[in-house]
Amino acid sequence: MSSPTAHEHKHHAPRSIGCMVITCSDTRAPETDTSGRLIQQLLKDKGHHIAAYHLVKDEPAEIKARIAEAITNESVQAIIINGGTGISRRDSTFEAVDAMLEKRLDGFGEVFRYLTYQDIGSPAIMSRATAGIIKGRILFSTPGSENAVRLAMEKLILPELGHLVKELTK
Template identity: 50%
Template sequence: MAHPPAHSQRLSRPVRCAVITVSDTRTVESDRSGQIIQTLLNQAGHRVHDYRIVPDEPSQIGPLCQTLAQEAEVDGIILTGGTGIAPRDTTYDAIAALLEKTLPGFGELFRQLSFQEIGSRAMASRAVAGVLGSTLIFSLPGSSNAVTLAMEALILPELPHLVSQLRG
């Protein structure tokens, strides 16, 4: 299936992102998904403004996202981890409570693409995206395959366009 051409990329500078890995066990050395996000952003010409690993605690995830969204140097926040349904998976709940506008198409498309790769297990993903103030937020699963899929197929092709709409 052919993809339509991307919207004109009106943003004349790299998109500045914060990358947050939500995990009770990962370290900088073992955080493959966080590393993939940073590498793909850099390869696309964008900038990683901040990178952190935080425990899967809504009391830490939410306030950190609010703080980062208020920084003029942050256009987008990309989180990985905590989007499933296990008791410790609380990222979706923390992020959904913050979003002023949601991008339901992101989660729908991500689950559709995931279904093509992993089958019905894709229904358990609570990947979500939206806007807080003038900052984009994407919350992805912790799987490195899921992160690569979301970044390459959905986020990177539209990131400059979405930021230009918000910051226009």
């Protein structure tokens, strides 16, 4: 018996995923959160729905509170966070997220940095983009720039979102 192909796996995946989008920024306001809007638009364009959106300061307690809200919201199957993944003193998203993950998807960060390297070169090593599983939800954490968000969404997240959620229900 042959193993199913990636196409076959994706064929049986849910077509519409409930997503919470979180932007972590000390400087953005809802009207200037172009990356958060881009994530939401790209999700909607692929038939997914936005169960919740939050713009929070890059403070671990605030980030953890929004994630905790997501895992108690039955309409949220995926959490997509942008911002706070760099190495400056104020960048604390990675620490907040990493402490909550039950399983890590190391390949997401590795491939994201590889694709970023192809685009911008060696500054890609400063990204701490990550992904994993928390309480039956998939969580992605990307840098906050529009280019980084577009790359992560179009090349990695959107092609696999339904498949990942399907795998979590096995």
